[in-house]
Amino acid sequence: MTLFLHKSILLLLLIIQSVACLSIENDTISTGVVIKDSQTITSPKQIYKLGFFSPPNTTNRYLAIFFAFSQETVIWVANRDTPLTDSSGSVTLSRDGNLVILDGTNRTVWSTNLTTSPTNPVVQILDTGNLVLREEASGDMLWESFSHPTDIQVQGMPLSQNVKTGKQVLLTAWKNATDPGTGRFTGGLDVTSGTPQLYIRDIEGRPRLRSGPWNVKTYPRIGLFGKEPYPRIRILRILIRVSVSVPHRFYAHLDGFNHVTNDSAGNFFFTPQLMNDRHIISSVNFSGSMERKVWNGNKWDLVLVAPENECDVYGKCGPFGSCNIMQSPICSCLRGFEPVNEDEWRRGNWTDGCRRKNRLQCGGDGFAMLQNMKVPDFAKPLLSMVQDECRTICRRNCSCIAYAYDGNIGCMFWSDTLIDTQDFGSVGVSLYIRLSASEFDSSTRRKLYIIIGVAAGFVCISVMMFIAWWLIVKRKGDKEKDTSIVEAGHMFTTDSTAIVLRNESNEVNIGELPKFTFKMLANATNQFHVTNLLGRGGFGPVYKGIGRGILYLHRDSRLRIIHRDLKPSNVLLDQDWNPKISDFGMARIFGGNEDHGNTARVVGTYGYMAPEYGMGGRFSEKSDVYSFGVLILEIVKGEKNTHYFNDELSLSLVGCAWKMWSEGNGLSFVEENIASREMEEEMVRCIQIGLLCVQEYPKDRPSIEIALSMLSRDIVELPLPKQPVFVENGSIPGPGSTDQNVFSSNELTLTVLDGR
Template sequence: MSLKITQLVAHKSILLVLFLQSIALCLSLENDTLSAGVVIKDPETIVSAKQVHKLGFFSPPNTTNRYLGIFFASSEETVIWVANRDTPLRDSSGAVTLSRDGNLVVLDGTNQTVWSTNLTTSSVNPVVQILDTGNLILREEGSGDTLWESFSHPTDVMVQGMTLSQNVKTGKQVLLTAWKNASDPGMGSFTGGIDAMSGTVQLFTWNDGRPHWRSGPWNGQIFLGIKETLYGYLDAITQVNSDSAGNIFFSPPPIDGLVMWNSSGSAIRKAWNNMEKRWDVVAYPKNECDVYGKCGPFGSCSIMQSPVCSCLRGFEPANEDEWGRGNWTNGCRRRNQLRCGDDGFDRLRYMKVPDFAKPLPSRVQDECQTRCLGNCSCIAYAFDSYIGCMFWSNTLIDTQEFGSVGANLYIRLSASEFDSHKERKLYIIIGVAAGFACMSIMMFIAWWFIVKRKGSKSQDSSILEAGQMFTTDSTAIVLKNESKEVNIGDFPKFTFEILANATNQFHEDNLLGRGGFGPVYKGILANGKEIAVKRLSAESGQGMQEFMNEVIVISKLQHRNLVKLLGGCVEKEEKILIYEYMPNKSLDACLFDPTNPTKKLLDWYMRYSIIQGIGRGILYLHKDSRLRIIHRDLKPSNVLLDQDCNPKISDFGMARIFGGNEDHGRTARIVGTYGYMAPEYGMEGRFSEKSDVYSFGVLILEIIKGKKNTHYFNDELSLSLIGCAWKMWSEGDGLSFVEESIASRETEEEMVRCIQIGLLCVQGYPKDRPSIEMVLSMLSRDIVELAAPKQPVFAENGSTKDSNGSTHQNVYSSYELTHSVLDGR
């Protein structure tokens, strides 16, 4: 009997526990809803099902006013929606509930309504729910119909799933409105949204209705006026869609973050950095040239110039006095009026196109010019492969020069503008030629007197051997038996005897390394200065052309991440270059030699610094130097490290100088090192800045892995270095790719991000690779969100199988394949 009682009690206890668990489960499922008759009092909240967002009361900084809002559960200071933004509660006695007519209302301490959803129809059984998206919906519980939602009544923030819109038939807009200030969420003067009434869709910030910033036209892929999205591979800040009713919708991309407009007029993109538990922020406008109409009508803004404003060609300041004082709002006016049938076009490169573009679908750019010439009111045109032609009439406003990316803008000018330009150009050419002739005569006379006075001593300042010499003329190297004179500036000359003594007759003990073009020795001059002496071997592939090329290029460059050329020597068959001495030798020696003591210094932070330093050196070559230079042979052995392990790019024998309008080249003489060559260069001879970016990508992966690309093969995975990086990154196991000695969970996010950047750089097609400018922005986190790379073309293994099925790795030394010449059959 007692046993049965005991079993009965145990049975009832189990039922009680299950009952209590079911009640708790029901409560947990209902904690994201507010039903009729339930009152939430300050500071109570309801939380979305997955604990993403909360609905509750909050106070902004520096005020005790209370507002009902939605905010992130993990970051409560980030408010994405405010109910009573213009009617604050003065104390903490507020509450939120459902009224008798089915509206969601905010009540003060006296039960007076301070805010309501203001539905005009009553609901029988209303319920309010906060979703994980951050949307607060009021719906009819029986039918499930949505009666009202916060996403349709936004404040200053957009999150994924929310849209801004404009109806092109009625002009009606759904906008975001910034707070008045950081302490007052009331409606401020800045609003943000899209404008599609002119024919192109643009993202705008308005200040009391006046344009403050715009994104440029949406071409179906990106906004053409946001510089960071002009590289093709980078995701746009937003996405744009439309429906049959004439509504154009604008929404943020699927990222863990938001887009907001702040009280200063900035459109801000915030992405949550889960590793560092903070927001990564990008804001627009980014600089003064991004501000709408900074330079007025027919003015162009360039942040790279001082002053930033200038008139477009063919135009002059509308008010010279104001322009001189830095007031550019009145812009510029045309110098010579158009004659319609007798006009031409001036091309402006890398531009943010002006506002008020009128699009016309076209697949051929030439059609744009024909149509513009045939319309006397057309004053400019541009072409985009997705939009087609864009035309402008009346005025050109908010034009900006980007400098490295952007559209070609063609400005219509009177024929007289081109004639006067030709005349001015002729005068300049004549003047320069006359000045050069006079200077040459004076320098010859000076040189003759110096030679006359010093006699045989001039032999010490010139190197005269075997029909070749460096002259004492400090402005040029003259090569006898060569057909041209090459200007190189003040370039010091060394005798062979001096260099032989400095290197102890090129003794093996002073050998620093051997490259494909000859050995490099350490030397010490008579004054104690340490130097590196690159002695080109007669057997190497580098002849006078490459030697002179390096002299020309590097003598004109000066940057902390480029090695400094100190001088040169040509005697008999000797061709020698003298550089500053790098005590830590090359990155190749430090990174790949486990016995090198410097390798222990190369922790992750040092490697990351080296990556950024190399990138800055490449940026200088591509964008910032007086010459535009493609290196064409970037590899670890051509990166030297100073005493602090700062990287310096060296060996410019293969470099190519580009003119102002050139952006790519082609050659039948392929030079460089296999394993670092971009596919289009190695196979077709086509090279550009993106070729160096490819080589830099290989360098990034080598620095992370600590293995040489041309000598690495994963037997287990049958993959090359690039293939191994791709596989591990794409499978979410990027840390396994990192060299074991530096791999750490603390820096995993940064390491994996660098692997992704390296993979973006080694994409098969040049258009898919970022520019070096963008790579540096990625490394410095100016660009937060990275595109997903495609599988690189060299991701497969570099091995072959014999007839027996055995695998053989194809490994080539850099010397064997450093210099190749490909001739067509």
């Protein structure tokens, strides 16, 4: 009887042991099952295991999850801060339903610490690497290891933050290579600034590394991990510097679809999605760096270490400083700023950063564009799909010190400090920094070479001699109208009645304006010698003509003069490339308080005539402003208005300028040989000034002095132009014409130019 009892007990123990062994080979731990130190459970597809391990150079034991095919790669540690000192430990489900780790004396050293006791709990390791504790009957999740990560993120594991409570799920580095205890650095998602970003911070919360904002598709071209995204797919592009000798040569590694999503409870999640037959891990190591590895079938390949260089370290150049790894020194102050401490800056200590040179005045401030930038930290986003709206919003808010635009984020604004800014050199977004108007003076003179000819042509030209000759010839016309001079085989008729000004000498008093006799002019031109001939216009030959320009004609002269035929062929360049206005054969003088006039004889060149003049014969100084605007657009485009017609868009030069500018694509209007992103802001400004000058109604056009102030940036802020007239079908048609480049039968001029 006693022998039978012993055999029965032995058989029962063998059965219990067999059941226990079967459970161990499974993927679950159910009530009553004990996993000892040497035993493991494996996920259904045998990807992950749960068991005990010891780090290198130590005998301490920890419960961990590791890869079945690479057991030295530990992705999660349970009792990281309470190690077992020997191999007598075990893991099981306690009576209250918690998963617990017991030492050799059955003392609990770690627990899941559930607040409620489940009825029938079960622990399972999934093929995602997630260890879950759930109710077996209902499947309700009670606890999961993904919500309590250590230092590694695997595919399918979310890092998150709740914007309402601030609670975060973060990676936490080991103390060192042999101790998995809680270390000094954490890594994860942060959305407190309004745009999701990845950070690595130290134990005091100071940033060590920042990715840059998520732009819906990638951690973008404005961020550390996405300096140039893949097209059409939502990914995180990892860039690797493959050679220090080729600093801009990068290879990209595709690590799966990385989503930033949010739910109704205010949680934002950053989740690398699962990919078949590919295992990728990201970790925050004990030195504060992020590493990315890919399993190649035999070993882990290291594809990313960040920070990659000094510029990737958060705030390397301090407030208002910018880092560029390709420069020496790597730190420089943003435009409009200077080092706080010059001595420290020269020694390579840039932590104090920079300070503003000139105080902002709000209303008169402008914006400097910095291209290919990683945007600063603490951006405040505002959804807007039109870039011009960003500028308008920032300009109206005096506390806004910078803005940027991304097509998927919208507008981003900064109102305090610009920190952790980096110049990528070839990729990134444009950052616009608010500066005092005085900051633009010297740089504008260097950059506005496109409009130097235009501005100088109407500010510095002097036409005193030519105006004097014009007035004197008109006054003396009756006396000398039959005079002609033959020289070197050429005859030039000096019939002053051909000049439109002939009837106005009695209406105005030219006062102290210098008077020149015909003889004086003949002597000045060597008897109108051919060597002094510049060209022949519709009203006769044109000789070398010095003056101050259109501003003198409209404002500085005692007699207001309207040119009425401003066009490229009437703007001449001397040997020093100084522009001169010529051909005053159709000019009109206003006396007293006159500021406009009417005529039944419309003279000039279609394409340069203001609408009110070409259609109704009304002219004023704003008529010249219209011609000036056309001239600006011609210089920017590099084509004549009268010869230009866009077959694809069915638009004239003015219409094409309006369409491209109003669509925010002004750079496409610029002549390709001078178009560049570096000059985009200045070129678009010239186009806008030109469009302001060619508005339909004279009252809407600026005066010539206002236009010149805009060009020289004495006026920084520009109003928005209204749509010009005749923008749909080429040049304004003349009476009885059928060709697109037609001219009226009224008294138009056609100038024939000869080389000087």
